[in-house]
Amino acid sequence: MAKLSWSFIALLLFLSLSFTLDVSNAGGEGSLKPEQCKPACDYRCSATSHRKPCLFFCNKCCNKCLCVPSGTYGHKEECPCYDKWKTKEGKPKCP
Incomplete structure (x- = not known):
């Protein structure tokens, strides 16, 4: 019974963290x-090879x-x- 409740708690924790990350x-x-x-644009431009202009225009x-x-x-x-x-x-x- 204790094993089942720990797995259930772990599952709930995982789902709540996943939902929080997606919504943010x-x-x-x-x-x-x-x-x-700045942090949002750092992430948005993280995969481009043209980072400097991407960051400028994104910001x-x-x-x-x-x-x-x-x-x-x-x-x-979305925007x-x-x-x-x-x-x-x-x-x-x-960008």
Whole structure:
């Protein structure tokens, strides 16, 4: 009986931690505070070979929109402001 309850507690702990981690990365527009932009952009730009420009534009976009899409690529629909900001040429401004 004790073995069953410890496994059940471990499972609940694992699920609660997983849910907490997933929710912290996701978030809509305005979900970040300005001081949270740097760590969010560090993660967003962690997989690119063009790290310096990625960080510059990501931080610029985050400071305006207070949102950074989850993951290192894509998911821009999570932040409409971030997704819709374009360059003069009509290309996406935010990485």
